Amino acid sequence: MNASIRKLFFLTVLMFGGLVVVLTWWQVVQEKSLAENPHNTRKVFAQMRIERGLILDNIRGELATNRREGDLYYRVYPQGDLAAHLVGYSDPVYGRTGLERSWNDYLTGTADEVELLNTLNTLMGKEKRGADLKLTLDPEIQRTALSAMQDLGKRGAVVVLDVKTGAVLAMVSTPTFDPNLLEENWTQLNADADAPLLNRATQGLYTPGSSFKLITTAAALDTGTFQPDSKFKDDKGSIEIYGNTIRNWRDLPFGDHDFSEAFSQSINTTFAQVGDKLGQETLIRYMRAFGLYQKPPFELPADEVMASGRYQDGKLMSPEAAMDPVQVAWMAIGQENLQVTPLQMAMVAQAIANGGRMMKPYVVDNVTDFDGTIIRQGKPQELAKPISRGTAADMKDMMIKVVNEGTGSRLKTDKVQIAGKTGTAEVEGRGPNAWFVGFAPAEDPQVAIAVVVEDADAFGSISGPVALKIILAALGL
Amino acid sequence: MMERRRELVNFLPVLLLILIGFASVYAARSEQINAGSLTYGLFFIALFAGAHLLLRIAAPHADPYLLPLAALLSAMGIMMIYRIDPGLAAAQTKWLLVGLGLFAAIVVFLRDYRKLDDYIYLLGALGVLLLVLTIIIGSEINGARLWLRFGGLSIQLGEFSKVLITIFLAGYLNSKRELLSTTTWRFLGIPMPDLKHLLPLVTMWGLSFALLLLMNDLGTSLLFFGIFLAMTYVATGRLAYPVLGGILFTGGAILAYNVKYTVHTRVDIWLNPWTDAAGSGYQIVQSLFAIGDGGLFGTGLGKGYLLFQSGEPIIPALHTDFIFSAIAEELGLAGATALIILFMLLCYRGFKIAVASDDGFSKLLAVGLSAGLALQTFVILGGVMKLIPLTGITLPFVSYGGSSIVANYASLALLLLISHRTNAEQAS
Numbered sequence: 001m002n003a004s005i006r007k008l009f010f011l012t013v014l015m016f017g018g019l020v021v022v023l024t025w026w027q028v029v030q031e032k033s034l035a036e037n038p039h040n041t042r043k044v045f046a047q048m049r050i051e052r053g054l055i056l057d058n059i060r061g062e063l064a065t066n067r068r069e070g071d072l073y074y075r076v077y078p079q080g081d082l083a084a085h086l087v088g089y090s091d092p093v094y095g096r097t098g099l100e101r102s103w104n105d106y107l108t109g110t111a112d113e114v115e116l117l118n119t120l121n122t123l124m125g126k127e128k129r130g131a132d133l134k135l136t137l138d139p140e141i142q143r144t145a146l147s148a149m150q151d152l153g154k155r156g157a158v159v160v161l162d163v164k165t166g167a168v169l170a171m172v173s174t175p176t177f178d179p180n181l182l183e184e185n186w187t188q189l190n191a192d193a194d195a196p197l198l199n200r201a202t203q204g205l206y207t208p209g210s211s212f213k214l215i216t217t218a219a220a221l222d223t224g225t226f227q228p229d230s231k232f233k234d235d236k237g238s239i240e241i242y243g244n245t246i247r248n249w250r251d252l253p254f255g256d257h258d259f260s261e262a263f264s265q266s267i268n269t270t271f272a273q274v275g276d277k278l279g280q281e282t283l284i285r286y287m288r289a290f291g292l293y294q295k296p297p298f299e300l301p302a303d304e305v306m307a308s309g310r311y312q313d314g315k316l317m318s319p320e321a322a323m324d325p326v327q328v329a330w331m332a333i334g335q336e337n338l339q340v341t342p343l344q345m346a347m348v349a350q351a352i353a354n355g356g357r358m359m360k361p362y363v364v365d366n367v368t369d370f371d372g373t374i375i376r377q378g379k380p381q382e383l384a385k386p387i388s389r390g391t392a393a394d395m396k397d398m399m400i401k402v403v404n405e406g407t408g409s410r411l412k413t414d415k416v417q418i419a420g421k422t423g424t425a426e427v428e429g430r431g432p433n434a435w436f437v438g439f440a441p442a443e444d445p446q447v448a449i450a451v452v453v454e455d456a457d458a459f460g461s462i463s464g465p466v467a468l469k470i471i472l473a474a475l476g477l
Numbered sequence: 478m479m480e481r482r483r484e485l486v487n488f489l490p491v492l493l494l495i496l497i498g499f500a501s502v503y504a505a506r507s508e509q510i511n512a513g514s515l516t517y518g519l520f521f522i523a524l525f526a527g528a529h530l531l532l533r534i535a536a537p538h539a540d541p542y543l544l545p546l547a548a549l550l551s552a553m554g555i556m557m558i559y560r561i562d563p564g565l566a567a568a569q570t571k572w573l574l575v576g577l578g579l580f581a582a583i584v585v586f587l588r589d590y591r592k593l594d595d596y597i598y599l600l601g602a603l604g605v606l607l608l609v610l611t612i613i614i615g616s617e618i619n620g621a622r623l624w625l626r627f628g629g630l631s632i633q634l635g636e637f638s639k640v641l642i643t644i645f646l647a648g649y650l651n652s653k654r655e656l657l658s659t660t661t662w663r664f665l666g667i668p669m670p671d672l673k674h675l676l677p678l679v680t681m682w683g684l685s686f687a688l689l690l691l692m693n694d695l696g697t698s699l700l701f702f703g704i705f706l707a708m709t710y711v712a713t714g715r716l717a718y719p720v721l722g723g724i725l726f727t728g729g730a731i732l733a734y735n736v737k738y739t740v741h742t743r744v745d746i747w748l749n750p751w752t753d754a755a756g757s758g759y760q761i762v763q764s765l766f767a768i769g770d771g772g773l774f775g776t777g778l779g780k781g782y783l784l785f786q787s788g789e790p791i792i793p794a795l796h797t798d799f800i801f802s803a804i805a806e807e808l809g810l811a812g813a814t815a816l817i818i819l820f821m822l823l824c825y826r827g828f829k830i831a832v833a834s835d836d837g838f839s840k841l842l843a844v845g846l847s848a849g850l851a852l853q854t855f856v857i858l859g860g861v862m863k864l865i866p867l868t869g870i871t872l873p874f875v876s877y878g879g880s881s882i883v884a885n886y887a888s889l890a891l892l893l894l895i896s897h898r899t900n901a902e903q904a905s
Contacts, residue, residue, distance in 0.1 A: 001840055002832045004711040008844065009828040012851040016821045019855065020814050022864045026768045027810040034769030039754040039762060042770055042782045 044092045048072045053107040053130030055087055055099060057139045058169075058365060063087050064100065075100070081176040083142055085199035086168075086300070086363065089179035094186060098199070099133065099364070102301045106131045106367050106376075113375045129370045136167035136365045136378070144473035148466045149174040149453075156433075156453040157200035158466070159346035160474055163445040165380035166350060166359025169474060171343075173200040202298065202305045205339035206452050210266045210407075211423030211435040212334030214348055217263055217398065219286035220274050222391040228260040228398055232270045239269040244326045246272040246333065249424075263398045264406025266422065268333045275332020276325060283331060284319045289386035290348050291358065293319045297383070298343065298361050308340035334423060345437045346450035349420070351384070352399070353445035356392040358384045400442050408436065410464030415477045417442040420449075422464065424456070431455040434463040440471045447474040480900065481533045484541035488529065491545045492522060495552040498778065502560050505779025517559060517570060521552060528577055532893065535584045538900035539893040540830060546823045547874055547889050551882075553816065554875035557803050560779050561796050562788070565877055572879035576886035583890035590894045594648045594838045601645030605684065607634035612691045635697050636871070636884035640891075643704055643845035649677060650712035651837040658713045668717065681705050682725060690733060695740060696856045696868025700849065702726055707848035708841055711831075747866035763792045764799055764861045767806040768813075775809030782806070796877040798869050802861050816875075817858070824851045830896040839895045846888045 026034065034040060051073050055064035064087055066073040075090045088098015096104060105111035109130040138160075145158040149172055160170035175196040177189055189196055198204065220226040237251035248254070248268050254261070262270035275283060287293065293309040293316070295302065310317040310331070323331070330336035343361065351358035360383040367376035387395075399419035402408040407422045420438020427433055434456035439448040449467055456462040499518035525548045532539050551573060559566035587593070593600065611634045650657070653674055660668035669675070682702065692698070706719040733740045742757065750758030750765075770782065783803050784790055792799045805813040827847025834840045850873055857876075860867035871881035 001711050001714065001837070004714050005828055005831050005840070005844055008707055008711060008848060009825065012824050012828070012848075013821065015851070015855045016817055016824075018864065019817055019858050019862070022859075022862050023768070023805065023813055023817070024810060026765055026862060027771055027805065027813075028773065030765075031769050031772050034766055037754075037762075037766065040766045042766065045782060 041092060045072070047104075047108050048074070048092055049128075050108050051129040052090065053109070053132040053367075055107075056132060056134045057083075057137045057142075058135060059139065060134065061139050063135070063137075064090075075179075077179045079139070080180060081178045082139070082146060083137060083171070084176050084179050085173045085197075085201065086137065086171045087179070088300075089182060091182055094182050097197075097304065098300060099135075101304075102299055103133055103364065103367075106133065109369075113369075131367050131369045131375060133367055134365045135363050136162070136165075136169065137171070137363060138169045138474070141170040141470065141474045142172065145170045145172040145466075145470045146174070146176065148469045150176075152453060152462065152466065154453045154455055154462070155194055155200070156451070156463075157204050157342040158470060159201050159342045159450045160470060161346050161350045161359075161361060161448045163350050163353040163439055163448050164359070166347075166361045166383070167365070167378070167380070168361055168363040169447060170470070171201045171363070173198065173204070199300070199304055200342065200452075202296075202300055202341055202343045204341055204452070205306055205308075205311065206341070206433050206435075206454075207425035207427070208334040208338055208340045208345065209423035209425030209433065209435060210268075210334055211345060211421050211437045212338060212340070213263060213266065213271055213332075213423075214345075214352070214395070214399075214421050214437060215286055215290055215292075216271055216275055216278070216283065216332045217259075217395060218290070218352070218387045218391060219278055219282050220259070221394050222286070222387045223278070223282060225278055225282075226259050226274060228258065228394050230259040232257055232259065232262055232267075232273070234267060234269050237269070239272055241272055241276060241329045242324070242326045244329075246329060260398045260401055261406075263421075264401040264408075266407050271333045272329040275329045278328075278332070280323050280328045280331075283328065286386065288319060289384060290351065291344060291384060291386075292340070296341075296343055296347060296361060299364055305343070306341050308338075308344040310337045311339040312337060334425065342450045342452050345435070345452075346448055349437045349439050349450060350448035351386055352392050352395050353419075353439035353448050354392075355389045356385055356387040357382050358386060396442060396445075399438060403438070408438070408464060410461060411436070411438070411468045411471075413468065413472070415472060416440050416475055418468070418471060419445075420467070427455075431457050434461075436463040436467040438467065440475060447471060449474075480538050480541040481529070484529060484532070484544060487541055487545040488525070488548070491549045491552070494549060495521060498552060498556045499559075501778045502556055505560075505777060517555065517566065520570065521548075521555065521573075524573065524577055528580065531581050531584060535588065536893055536897035538904060539897035540826055540900075542826045543823065543889055543893055543896075546819055546826070547886070550816075550819055550823070550874035553804065554800065554872075554877070556778070557800055557807075557875075558796050558877050560807075561783060561790060561803065565796055568879075569877050569882070572882045575879065576882040579883055580886040580890040583887055584894065587890075588894065588897075590842075590891060590898075591836070591838060593644050594651070597645045597648030600641045601649070604638040604641030604645060607638040607641070608684070608692075610634060611638075612687075615692075633871075633878065633880035635692075636878075636880040637887075639700065639704070639849055640846075640884050640888055642701065643708075643849060643888075644842060644891075646681075646705060646708045647838055647842035647845055650708055651841050654712045654837060657709075658715065664721075668715075682722065690737060694868060694870075695730070695733070695743065695866060696860065696870040699726075699856060699868075700852055700870065703852040704845055704849045707852075708845045711844045712837075712841055743866045743868070747863065750863070760793055760799070761861070761863055761867055764802040765863060767792060767799075767802040768862060771806040771809040771813065773810050775805075775807045775812055778807050780807065794869065797871055798857060798867075798876065799861055800876050801858055801872055804875075805862075817854075820850070820854045820873075824854075827892055830892055830899070834895055834899045835902070839898065843892060843895050846892055850885075850888070 062078050065076050067076045088100040090096045090100040107130040158172040175194050177196045233256055234254040237253035238245050238247040246268055254267050295305045295307045298305050307316055327336050360381040362378045365378045366374050368374050396419055403411045403418050408420050411418045418440040419442040423435030425433045434453045436451045439445045451463045451467045453463045555566055558569050656674045657670045659670055661671050662669050706722045709718045734744055746757050750761045754762045824847050831840050831843035857870045857872050859865040871878045873885045
């Protein structure tokens, strides 16, 4: 029997050896992929043991802070839905979005600059704590923008930039959500057809409609192809371009007019001709100069910022994609598969207001570690110079005319001279999207703004007053 | 007495490891637990010192490795259980006391354990009765019917049944060894003995399947059948038995997979736990996360991510079926492999005792007990690391569970008695 017993023991050794092999597989070979499996909450909880840095607005008001339970920290958002999309959330179950996600390394103190000091502090018996983010966000402007949009009860977005620096002063997307109530509302938030979790300011793709005439005009003036006083004629209120009819709003004919009037009255027939004259190459060149066809360099996670440009089947088309002249004419008036984000349009307004110099948008003013030492300082950076100072000055005058005599009359006020451009983009089956893109005060521009309201009912009558409220708040008027 | 001196020497590293272990659990979790953990260490050492002294008197020639190995495994178990839930460790310590009590009783009163050979049918019937009882009045936990409840007490009769049936098989196979090896007919070309001698064995096979189908438990069924096959193989020396048995078992398992919903689900979860990682696959997936988190050297005792904030374990049944996952997380590949090696050494000593023994009953009993230990360890470790479908069964000596502890120390006592008898005869 002993021979059989030895064989049996040999089998036992084989089985136990097999166990060690499988154990090695999981503990060594698969170690990393197990750690990164989304169902594995180890990493999340490890980070929950760290007191996350605060997120503060530009007057150090708390946008995100912590509540301690046992030895875990839970995020609390004292301002609720105020800047929910921008700040985002950090939740052990639902993950992270917004600045909470893109600045996670700093907020948890694991970024290189914070890590060393944190380690030293831990050795000295202090608790590990993340670094604080102070934003450029102005709570007053943000609150005004949010309530103006909420009063309308419409979907849409607002972006307000500091003209001189590119700093984000307000960024609103409606409908919004309360990041403190994710657990209660998660199913509903995801099922809601209005997509409250979507940051429309940076991810929302909208047909620019007439607001795109800003870029067409910039190209027309900057190339010297047209001047503000270039003459045009419009007898019929519509125009045949290569057998395709382009109409003015309500087919209104404008008769003899100049380019500046075509801009202030948003005359489609004239802009179709301008586009035709400029051609695809020039238009695309200026679109790219203004930053279209690439994601604006912004501090949110890359997948929360969309690039503007022509889209087909949900995908950004190549700027080189061939277009026929009809398509070019349609593009010049902001149609033809064009999709832009409010952030992108605010950047266009900022560049024009700033004498043609586009600043890189940023929202993190500085990052301070737990000792209050600034470890990262946000600095204004010039991003591009899409148009000359002269072109910018001419455009400003034309944009003033929009407000004073043209489609933007609802923004005319004694308190400040506003400059801008309206836009109304038809949407299949719903009311149009109403745009206002502009800046103020015209003589010395401080704030640039882009407002888009979905499912609006009339020409400039909705986005205009919202923009006016926000501009007045931003300028403290 | 050479064996006892060696046992004492073997206890020294065990003692050291136990003290280091309890001290580090205390150090890592001093916020949650108090210096009481050190008392556990001391109490533990006192218990085994007592067992050692008892062996000096009652079975001086018994194997000097088994008891230190079992002590180390039990210590690892109590340490982990203490780390998971100090309250459970107190209960486990009581069970250890009961287990060592039964151990002492067997060593003292069953010194001539071969008398058991006279009562094998009674013991076998008792073993079957315990299983039948479990099936009839047992309560289901996690879909498997393995437990008997008396008030607040849950007893896993299967653990005792395992030992009883092993004793029965040792006696039965020893007496029928010749007959089972004599060929009178052939089945599919395989030489077979008389049908009437086969009958009890076929009954055993049937019992295993009854277990599988009625208790919903592939693991227990595999364990009983495996012990049976190993012992039959050793008794007859013919590979045809385990091969035929293996084919029958596989056939039965496939049948069970197709007709039994619970077996079906368990196998499906085993094949792909990731598709429902938050639901049906949760336990095994979390077990793998824990094991993976251990890496080479582990997080350190008390530092693994084993409990929720509330103190509830993240992996259900962490202190029983999944105790190995906890050990693998906190002690890493190094510690977990060491644990597997401890089990292998334990089995090695068991099989060695079988080889050295000079009578058939003792040999087969030692084989059965050792094979049972090996197989049970393999079934649960293979289960928690997704090598085989998961099945709820304890890790001998380590898992929390009174029945398991008591039954395993009873097995250990029998092995020690067998080795004592062999060595004593050689010495004289």
